Amino acid sequence: MxxxxxxxxxxxxxxxxxxxxxxxxxxxxxxGGKVRSTEFCGRTVxxxxxxxxxxxxxxxxxxxxxxxTGALVAPGTSGASLWVRGRLRMMPAGVNLGVPTKAWPMVRSGILSPAGLLRAAVDLVAPHRGEPQATGDRSVGDIVGSRLGHQVVERLVDPLIGGIHAGGVADLSAEATFPPLLTADRRPGSLVRALRRGPSPGGLAPPPDAAPAPVFWSLDGSAAxxxxxxxxxxxxxxxxxxxxxxxxxxxxxPVDDAGxxxxxxxxxxxxxxxxxxxxxxxxxxxxxxxxxxxxxxxxxxxxxxxxxxxxxxxxxxVEHSSVTVVTLSMAAGSVRSPLVGTGFLVPRTSTIGGRPALITGCTYLSRKWPGLARTEDELIRLSVGRHGDTRPDSLDDDELTAAAVAELGAVLDVAGRPRASMVTRWDGAFPQYRVGHxxxxxxxxxxxxxxxxxxxxxxxxxxxxxxxxxxxxxxxxxxxxxxxxxxxxxxxxx
Ligand SMILES: Cc1cc2nc3c(=O)[nH]c(=O)nc-3n(C[C@H](O)[C@H](O)[C@H](O)COP(=O)(O)OP(=O)(O)OC[C@H]3O[C@@H](n4cnc5c(N)ncnc54)[C@H](O)[C@@H]3O)c2cc1C
CATH class of the missing domain: 3.50.50.60 (FAD/NAD(P)-binding domain)
Known part of the structure; x- marks a missing residue:
């Protein structure tokens, strides 16, 4: 691109x-490089x-x-869940790239334990002098961990920002991946309030009766x-x-050559x-x-x-991390759990079936993009692999698909095996924006x-x-x- x-x-x-x-x-x-599509079960994915x-x-x-412009399409659904504390929990309102800015939705979501909530709430009351003149970079995990505690890092910020970069927020540069966080950290007082006060995207508030603007766009047919x-x-x-x-x-x-x-x-x-x-x-x-x-x-x-x-x-x-995408066609009715929103993310600290999760996220593809929906199936996309997890490298495509499908079955109520599957390995696809990037x-x-x-x-x-x-x-x-x-x-x- x-x-x-x-x-x-x-x-x-x-x-x-x-x-x-x-x-x-x-x-x-x-x-197109990494912006690429293919035919799968009669559709372009x-x-x-x-x-x-x-x-x-x-x-x-x-x-x-x-x-x-006329071909731009918005997702058919919105919102995503997190696989935390043994079940799917909707991402609460007011979360800014993983940082919670609204208290009650966060409390109700059940994503943080009572101790995690208390630790995050310290930000609202503890004095923070700020360093408005400070320069230099810090990791996202360092800032959020020191201000809101490790649960917010592990359960919210890492799945979101780490997910976008296939990296870990302990190493990712705040300046390069979430600049408003670095600015907010330098202000005196609460980090959460500073992020809440930040300008709305685009700097303008929408008129009160306006329909919510889509967060993402794709093109009719496929992004590719x-x-x-x-x-x-x-x-x-x-x-x-x-x-x-x-x-x-x-x-x-040669420099003396006029060519x-x-x-x-x-x-x-x-x-x-x-x-x-x-x-x-x-x-x-x-x-x-x-x-x-x-x-x-x-x-x-x-x-x-x-x-x-x-x-x-x-x-x-520059270090790079690899990601593998497993695309599945599940027979209609075989996914018996309600599919709410566009899918779910799996924090690196979450276990599935008692083991560290291999899958990092799941997209309900034919819900997210209604143009892909067919009566005969449900298209689902699983993402596998993040920085530091070498397990996918040792699995062949069939083994990887079987492991990913087993984890899907532990998160959602799924009957039977996929009708079709496809594995796409993106080796070294994500440059890692380390501190100082x-x-x-x-x-x-x-x-x-x-x-x-x-x-x-x-x-x-x-x-x-x-x-x-x-x-x-x-x-x-x-x-x-x-x-x-x-x-x-x-x-x-x-
Ligand atoms: C699994 C995955 C999911 C993603 N999801 C999203 C998403 O939802 N939204 C989003 O905005 N972004 C997403 N991205 C990121 C985004 O797609 C990429 O970062 C972006 O497309 C990279 O574009 P690029 O032009 O920098 O590089 P590339 O796409 O890597 O293109 C570089 C090109 O250079 C060519 N090349 C290499 N060496 C040479 C050479 N010596 N001579 C000639 N050609 C050469 C390569 O063949 C390649 O085509 C995702 C990426 C991946 C892998």
Whole structure:
């Protein structure tokens, strides 16, 4: 998404009097990277992200530019449960990324034990001086644990924020994953009150009679329609997207040469890429003025190694965690528990069937997206794996499915086996935003900015969600344009 978005931004801008000639090179055999769908039981289902945050403007703005606003669909249901203290409990009202801001809904939910509630309530009465001038980062778990106690961390904040990043909040940067928490922690007084006072998303209160705005959007058909439609729109603009072509290396061309600055060495189906030249050993080269490296951290580290050693080393140090998605078709009537909301999350400290839970969450797919509903079945998606849990690696797909289905059966009243199942492994898919992540990102960006016409983009840097990576691709495109344009601000084109 980041690379396609960078290309899109480039088609809408001029360098001097010209629109840049843009080529997208994609190592995989299809576009979209982690935004991907497939056919399952006669329907198109997303294999990774199935929705994007409505609060951030980048994805909806892109949909608007692609003429897809009419195709936006909101989930058919809302709310989620937590598997805590041996049963499913609805997430109470007023929870801000796991931090409770309303007392009574929290008390009634039963998520915290009486001792956990008392500990959290200390925040409302204990003096906290605050440090408004403080700078620097802390982990989400450290802040919430010290202010509200470990139960709020383990049962609420870790499943939500840790779930989004497939990480643990003990290590995740507050600055990068939940900036209002860091700001609230620096204010004097209660953390909960400071978060409650924070601006509403978008900064404006909705009119009192307005229907609640959706928190997430997807596209009619699947979220993966977005990269597919974007690639088609790029083709219309004359921007080819070459799949099956990997950039193997990046070399600086001689500075005294008036030609393009960079030489890319390509692998794969590179003969099809216009403008390539071959050398004696039939390696294909492509000379370009500028490059947006919209690839995961490890690949970016390799490509930058000879040019920006510090950036390369910082990128090489980014840890990643893996997630596996198990999609199930359960025969109609076989799930006898009421399916309320979009699904449930499983805190890492919860057990299922007396053992540490393998599944981290469950989406009632055909309830969340009514377009997927059929009379014959219930589509359910289980997420397995989080940072530090290596158990999924030692299980083959059948074993993993059996273990995940057994846990589902311990949470919900399920009769019989799935009609069909599908396992999708996302190895190393989630960069871990450790404490100090944004400072390291700034260092990487600064080091890369010293290379003429090069910028980095994608989930490694300033947000893992689809809107954030779209924004990062577009920002990277403007950065390379400024470099090509002699640092003049990029002007919008058509
Ligand atoms: C299971 C799962 C669930 C998710 N759920 C959501 C969700 O609900 N909502 C949400 O907003 N986000 C979600 N995300 C996160 C989001 O989908 C990703 O963070 C985002 O799509 C990453 O986009 P990207 O462009 O940065 O990277 P990628 O999608 O990883 O794209 C990078 C591309 O670079 C290509 N590439 C790599 N090396 C080279 C090379 N040398 N030459 C050429 N090409 C190369 C790769 O093939 C790949 O296509 C989820 C992710 C996963 C895995």
């Amino acid at each position: 980041a690379g396609l978005s960078a290309a899109w931004e480039l088609t809408r801008t001029r360098v001097g009097r010209e629109t840049p000639r843009v080529i997208v090179l994609e190592a995989g055999n299809r576009v 997303d294999l990774a992200g199935d929705a994007f945050l409505a609060r951030r403007p980048e994805a909806t703005q892109l949909c608007d530019e692609l003429g897809l 329609r977005l990269p597919a439609e974007l690639a088609s729109a790029l083709a219309v603009q004359g921007v080819p997207v070459h799949t099956g072509v990997a950039v193997e290396s990046l070399a600086r061309r 393009p600055t960079w030489r890319l060495t390509l692998a794969g189906d590179a003969d099809a890429v216009p403008g390539t030249a071959g050398s004696s050993d039939s390696v294909r080269h492509l000379d370009v003025d500028a490059v947006v490296l919209a690839v995961p951290a490890g690949q970016a580290a390799g490509l930058l190694a000879g040019h920006a050693p510090l950036a390369s080393s910082l990128l090489g140090d 944004l400072a390291r990102t700034a260092t990487i960006e600064l080091a890369v900015a010293a290379l003429p016409g090069v910028a980095v983009a994608g989930a490694t840097y300033r947000g893992v969600g689809i809107p954030a990576v779209i924004g990062s691709g577009r920002t990277a495109a403007r950065t390379v344009l400024r470099s090509l344009d002699g640092a003049a601000p990029a002007r919008p084109g058509r």
